[in-house]
Amino acid sequence: MVVKQGALLHMHKIKSYIITALYLFIPCYTAAAVSIDMKLNRHEISLVDTVDLTVSVSGTRSSENPRIKGLKGFVVEQGGTSSQMQIVNGKISSSVVYKYYLQPKKIGSYKIGPAVVKVDGKVISSGVENLTVKKSAVKRSTEESPIFLNAALSSGNAYVEEQLLYTLRLYYSTNISNVSLSKIEVQDLALTQLGKAAEYRSKFGNKNYNVIEVKFALTSSKPGKYNIHPAKMSMSVPRQRGGRGRYKDPFDDFFTFSRGRTITVASEALNLEVIPVPEKGKTPDFSGLIGTYIIESLLEPETVKAGESATLTITIRGRGNVNRIPDLNIPEIFDIKIYSDEPSLQTEQSDLGIDGIKTMKWAIVPKKEGKYRIPPFSLNYFDTKKNSYANIKTSEYQLSVLPGAVDKETLDAIDRKYSSRSEKQLVEELGKDILPIHSSITGISSNTDFVPQWFSWILILFPAFIYGGFIGFFRLSRKTPEQLVQVKANRASKALLEKFKDQSISSANALNVLREYINNRFNLEFGIITPGDASGILRDKGCSDESAEQMKSLLQSLENSIYTGKGEDTFKSDIGIVKLVNTIEKEIK
Amino acid sequence: MRRIILSLLIFSIFISSDLHAEKKADEIFFNAGWLYKEQKYEEALEMYLKLVDMGHASGHIYYNMGNTCYRLNSIGHAVLYYERACILMPRDADLDYNLRYVRNLTKDVIEESPGILSMIFFWLDSVTLNELFWIFIIVNIIFWSGLILRLYDKEEWTYYFVIISLVAWIICGASFFKKLYDVETDDRAVILTDEADILSGPETGDTILFKLHTGAIVNFEREEEGWMLIGLPDNKRGWVESKDVGLVRKR
Numbered sequence: 001m002v003v004k005q006g007a008l009l010h011m012h013k014i015k016s017y018i019i020t021a022l023y024l025f026i027p028c029y030t031a032a033a034v035s036i037d038m039k040l041n042r043h044e045i046s047l048v049d050t051v052d053l054t055v056s057v058s059g060t061r062s063s064e065n066p067r068i069k070g071l072k073g074f075v076v077e078q079g080g081t082s083s084q085m086q087i088v089n090g091k092i093s094s095s096v097v098y099k100y101y102l103q104p105k106k107i108g109s110y111k112i113g114p115a116v117v118k119v120d121g122k123v124i125s126s127g128v129e130n131l132t133v134k135k136s137a138v139k140r141s142t143e144e145s146p147i148f149l150n151a152a153l154s155s156g157n158a159y160v161e162e163q164l165l166y167t168l169r170l171y172y173s174t175n176i177s178n179v180s181l182s183k184i185e186v187q188d189l190a191l192t193q194l195g196k197a198a199e200y201r202s203k204f205g206n207k208n209y210n211v212i213e214v215k216f217a218l219t220s221s222k223p224g225k226y227n228i229h230p231a232k233m234s235m236s237v238p239r240q241r242g243g244r245g246r247y248k249d250p251f252d253d254f255f256t257f258s259r260g261r262t263i264t265v266a267s268e269a270l271n272l273e274v275i276p277v278p279e280k281g282k283t284p285d286f287s288g289l290i291g292t293y294i295i296e297s298l299l300e301p302e303t304v305k306a307g308e309s310a311t312l313t314i315t316i317r318g319r320g321n322v323n324r325i326p327d328l329n330i331p332e333i334f335d336i337k338i339y340s341d342e343p344s345l346q347t348e349q350s351d352l353g354i355d356g357i358k359t360m361k362w363a364i365v366p367k368k369e370g371k372y373r374i375p376p377f378s379l380n381y382f383d384t385k386k387n388s389y390a391n392i393k394t395s396e397y398q399l400s401v402l403p404g405a406v407d408k409e410t411l412d413a414i415d416r417k418y419s420s421r422s423e424k425q426l427v428e429e430l431g432k433d434i435l436p437i438h439s440s441i442t443g444i445s446s447n448t449d450f451v452p453q454w455f456s457w458i459l460i461l462f463p464a465f466i467y468g469g470f471i472g473f474f475r476l477s478r479k480t481p482e483q484l485v486q487v488k489a490n491r492a493s494k495a496l497l498e499k500f501k502d503q504s505i506s507s508a509n510a511l512n513v514l515r516e517y518i519n520n521r522f523n524l525e526f527g528i529i530t531p532g533d534a535s536g537i538l539r540d541k542g543c544s545d546e547s548a549e550q551m552k553s554l555l556q557s558l559e560n561s562i563y564t565g566k567g568e569d570t571f572k573s574d575i576g577i578v579k580l581v582n583t584i585e586k587e588i589k
Numbered sequence: 590m591r592r593i594i595l596s597l598l599i600f601s602i603f604i605s606s607d608l609h610a611e612k613k614a615d616e617i618f619f620n621a622g623w624l625y626k627e628q629k630y631e632e633a634l635e636m637y638l639k640l641v642d643m644g645h646a647s648g649h650i651y652y653n654m655g656n657t658c659y660r661l662n663s664i665g666h667a668v669l670y671y672e673r674a675c676i677l678m679p680r681d682a683d684l685d686y687n688l689r690y691v692r693n694l695t696k697d698v699i700e701e702s703p704g705i706l707s708m709i710f711f712w713l714d715s716v717t718l719n720e721l722f723w724i725f726i727i728v729n730i731i732f733w734s735g736l737i738l739r740l741y742d743k744e745e746w747t748y749y750f751v752i753i754s755l756v757a758w759i760i761c762g763a764s765f766f767k768k769l770y771d772v773e774t775d776d777r778a779v780i781l782t783d784e785a786d787i788l789s790g791p792e793t794g795d796t797i798l799f800k801l802h803t804g805a806i807v808n809f810e811r812e813e814e815g816w817m818l819i820g821l822p823d824n825k826r827g828w829v830e831s832k833d834v835g836l837v838r839k840r
Contacts, residue, residue, distance in 0.1 A: 434690050435683040437653040439622045459726050463733035470737045 034059035036066065038115040038126035040102075045133055050232065050264050051102045052079070055115045055126065058095040066098060066115040070128075073110055075103040075229045077182065103230050103266050104133040147172040149233050151267035153218070160223050160276050161290045161321040162384050163353050166191060166216040168231050168267060171202070171209040175238055178262075179212060182232040189226055189272075191216040194349045217354045219321065220274040230266040237263055277382045281389045289381035291320015297394035299364075299374060305404030309339075309363045309414065314377055314394060320384065322347060322356025328377050330362050336372055336399075337411070339363040365414050366401040373398055485523045492520035493585050500577050508567035510577075511558040514551075517581070521588075531555035543587045550575050551584070614645050621653065630660045648677030652684050659691055665781035665803035667691045669835040672779065672806070676772070676837070679715050695804030701822040710767050718768050725765040732758040777837040778809040778819060785834070787827035791816030798827040809836055 034057070041052040057063045062083065079099030104110070113128035147170070154165035170179065184191055194215040202211045220226065277290060296315045304310045316325050327343045341361040348355045366372060378393035479487065496517040499505065505513070515529045522537055529537075535552035539545065554575050561567055621636030634657045640650050651674035658666035671688040678684060707713070713721075732754040739747045780801045788795040791813050801807065807819040810826075817834050820826040 432690070434656055434659050434687040437622060437625050437656045438649040438683070439619075440649070456722065460729060463730050467733045467736050470740055474740055 034119045034122070034124055036115055036117050036124045036126040038066075038068070038113050038129060040112065040129045040131055043129070043131055045104065045131065047104055047107055047133055047268065050266050051104075051131060053100040053102055053112065053129075055098040055100075055117075056095050057098075057117050057119065057124075058093060060094060060096065060119050063096050063117050063119050066117040066126075068100075068113060068115045070110060070112040071102065073105050073108065075105060077101040077103070077232065101232070101264060102131075103232065104131075105227075105229075105269060107133045109133075146174040147176065147235070147237070147263070147265055149231060149265045149267040151228070151231050151270055153228070153270050153272060156271060157273050157275070158220060159290055159382065159384060160221065160274055161219055161288075161324075162274075163291060163320050164218045164272075165194075165353060166218040166228070166270075168214045168216075168233075169202075170212040170233055170265070171204050172212075172235075173207060173209050176235040179233055179235040181214065182234070184216075184229070184231050186226055186228055188220055188222045188224070189228070190219050190221065192349075192354065194351060194353070198351070215351055217349075218272075220272070223274045223276045226272040226274065228270040228272060230269050232264050232266045234262055234264045237261060283380055283389065285378070285380045286389065287326050287379055287381050288324045289318070289320060289326075289379070291318050291322075291381070291384055293318030293320065293325075293379065293381050293390075293392060295377070295379050295392045295394055297377065297397075299397040299399065302397065303400040303402065304366065305402045306366050306369050307404045307406040307410045307414070309365045310399060312362045312364055312374060312397070314360045315357060316379060317355065317357040318381075319353045319355050320381075322354060322358075325356060325358040326379075327358075328360055328379075330377075331375060333364075333372055333374070335366060335368045335370070337365040337367065337414070339365070339414075364399065365411075366399065367406050367411070369401045369403045371398055371400055489521050489523065492517050493581050495520070496581055497578055503570075505571050506568050507558050507561040507571045510571040511555065511562065511567075514555060514558070529555075531559065538584065541588055543584055547580065547583050547587060550580050554580070614640060614643055617643075618645075618650075625653070625657060625660075628660070630657050633657050634661065646673075646677075648674040648681065648684070650674075651677065652681065652687070655684075655687060655691070659687070663781070663803070664691055664694050665779055665805075666835065668695065668804040668806070669779040669781065669837065672777065672837045676775075677717060679717060691804065696802040697805040699805055699807075699821055706767065710764055713764060713768050713771065716764075716768070718765075718772050721761070721765045721768050725761040728754065728757045728761040772838070775838040776809045778807050778817070778834045779837065780805040780807065780829075780833060781835050782833045785829050787819065787825075787829050789827060791818075791828045795828065799825060801829075806837075807834070809834070 037056045037058070039054050039056075041054070045051050053068070055066045055068065057066065077100065079101050081096065081098050083096045084094065102112075110131045110133065111128050112131055114125040116123060116125045118124075150169045150171065152167045152169075154167075158164050166184075168181070194217055198213040198215075200211050200213065202209055294317055296317075298313045300311055300313070302310070312330070314328060316328075318325075322345070325345065330338055330340070332338070339362065341363075343358060343360045345356060345358045348357070364374070374397040376393045376396045378391055380389060380391050382388075383390040496513055499513045500510070514534075518524065518529050518534055518537060522541060524537070531552040531554075534555055535548040538548040538551055554573060554577075557573065558571070561569065561571075617636050617640050621633045621640070624630075624633035624636060634654060637650055637654045637657065641654075651670045655667045655670035655674060658664075658670060668688070668691050671684060671691060674681070674684050675688060716724075732751075735747065735751040735754045739751050780803055783803050785801050786797045787799050787801060789798055790796075807821060810818040810820055812818075812831060815831050816828045817831050818826065818828055819834065
């Protein structure tokens with residue numbers, strides 16, 4: 001009975017599962033029709049504000065991205081996609097929600113929409129939303145807003161590849177967290193963030209603010225007019241709660257902070273005009289450097305002995321398109337060997353921009369004494385501070401060389417020293433010649449030409465012959481069955497005579513020995529040979545009747561001894577066994 | 590007793606004469622090297638030739654002869670002697686370098702594609718016939734010993750031993766006989782003059798078919814009254830005066 005109740009309970013459970021499953025899946029067939037809805041979270045904004053646009057496609061779990069008309073005047077940033085499914089009273093409703101952030105580029109009135117989407121080959125469109133962008137609201141809202149983002153360029157005009165500073169400052173007077181900056185991208189403009197963001201307090205208007213400042217080095221690769229889109233920063237801010245006079249829980253800030261809402265603030269758009277460097281004043285030796293640069297040099301020591309080395313170091317440092325700092329070449333100087341180090345370029349970031357330092361080093365090894373002039377090195381670049389081309393050069397040096405050891409070994413040692421110091425490089429072929437002769441005496445008699453002689457063939461064939469010999473020996477030493485029988489037969493008489501040497505052999509044993517002899521001698525397989533059989537066999541094999549009869553009577557007498565209970569008695573016979581066997585052996589042969 | 594003493598005496602005479610010859614060869618070799626360093630190349634070459642005549646035709650001697658001929662600006666002879674040295678010491682790095690170097694100095698472009706067998710036996714260029722012979726002899730002994738062992742011991746390991754040694758025996762044997770064939774049929778010859786006319790027949794008045802320059806390697810076919818019939822891999826054939834050509838393999 002208990003078992004039955006348990007089974008019923010189990011059945012009920014299964015039923016409930018089936019019903020739930022039906023409840024869940026049957027409504028699929030009664031899903032709602034596909035529709036699209038588009039909404040703006042605000043309809044009146046300032047130029048520096050961002051508006052959220054949400055497009056919901058209901059009745060489907062997936063759809064292609066909607067196409068939205070009227071977004072030309074906005075910078076559009078996608079805020080992500082989410083899909084939802086709800087079951088209400090057994091009816092499934094699923095939808096896909098697309099979110100966008102719109103940043104207006106200009107003031108004016110805009111009609112956004114309709115949003116159009118294609119689902120299962122059917123085109124569905126939403127309604128239209130109106131949005132007004134006001135200019136006056138910008139400044140006022142900025143001054144009054146507890147959070148705003150300010151963008152600034154170090155100059156509105158620049159030369160191609162000139163380095164400018166683009167600064168973003170986030171002013172805030174309320175608690176914020178999780179601040180993030182959206183990527184700023186403008187075609188043909190390169191932005192490199194300069195270090196970490198700086199945080200400080202500042203005053204804007206009459207209000208105190210905390211400021212987060214992020215700086216970028218901005219360079220343009222092409223001339224033209226650029227519009228730098230508003231930068232956007234997102235952050236979490238605490239939710240506003242209740243009205244005035246409401247009791248403020250001291251833990252409110254703590255707990256509500258975690259439940260803060262995310263807001264996005266945008267800076268104003270900026271314009272930049274980039275022009276190429278002027279042709280006027282440009283010389284053929286223009287290095288392509290734009291910015292501000294200095295050149296330094298050092299020769300150390302200025303007096304050396306012949307065969308010793310002095311080091312010439314040239315450093316070019318500056319701010320601008322530092323990656324273009326060229327590798328300078330030292331001219332050839334007669335009687336001086338020059339070894340160049342791999343030039344090194346180091347870049348440093350500061351709040352003022354990206355600085356670069358290129359260091360070039362040469363080891364100068366004079367071969368002879370005397371005074372050598374090391375000419376100055378010059379660099380032509382465009383100075384963005386003076387807006388003109390500038391030429392900078394190093395000092396001229398005079399290297400005084402005293403007498404010293406300059407033999408070939410010293411120069412080779414210096415060669416090795418400086419060649420191993422430098423980075424890997426292609427091996428330059430400086431000369432062509434064969435390698436020297438071999439002078440070892442062992443070379444005279446070694447490795448003479450091999451000509452196979454008869455001895456060689458013997459060496460090759462000898463092991464095979466040996467193997468053949470082994471095979472022959474192996475075969476010879478192995479006896480055929482006929483040979484084995486013959487051997488057995490030959491040994492039969494010897495075995496018999498050996499056994500009959502024992503004077504105390506019993507009659508039973510003597511009978512067995514004789515039977516064994518006949519079996520072995522004539523290769524028979526009889527178990528027991530009767531006296532009649534034995535005499536017949538002996539006659540067939542060529543024995544005389546007399547011998548056959550003697551063997552017969554001998555066997556009979558032995559059998560009689562066994563049958564009369566005298567089998568274990570010592571064998572005695574009138575017939576000489578040895579003589580009889582020898583006679584038989586002779587007769588057989 | 591007298592016989593024994595006489596035998597020992599004769600033996601010691603042979604040994605001492607052999608040692609004396611060896612000592613003399615060492616002396617010649619040393620002098621040739623010294624002459625080479627003194628840039629007396631012709632005299633050095635004479636010394637080396639003398640050594641070859643004395644039976645010391647080793648790879649090192651031929652290598653030095655190649656160097657000497659290069660110094661004498663005789664690229665053809667240099668190629669010839671380097672090629673001869675290459676047969677005797679194919680893995681010598683100096684020789685390899687010098688041979689490639691002098692081959693680059695030759696004018697004629699003669700390209701020979703290696704045959705399938707040469708590609709299969711790719712290692713043969715790196716070993717001498719002598720080395721291959723002794724390797725084969727050792728493997729041969731191992732293989733036949735394995736077979737003899739197998740006659741008396743039928744254990745499993747003897748079976749695998751015989752199989753492995755059989756494979757080695759086949760490879761070594763095939764390599765040795767291929768190399769032997771290559772050496773015995775080596776008909777390469779080197780043009781020794783600066784420019785050699787290759788004629789349609791073995792007479793001075795015959796038509797000039799083409800010209801070859803010093804260091805060019807050709808295939809020798811046969812010799813008739815001071816003329817050699819030679820061929821090129823692209824099937825060009827013709828006669829050239831024997832004095833203008835050197836055979837890599839001495840006959």
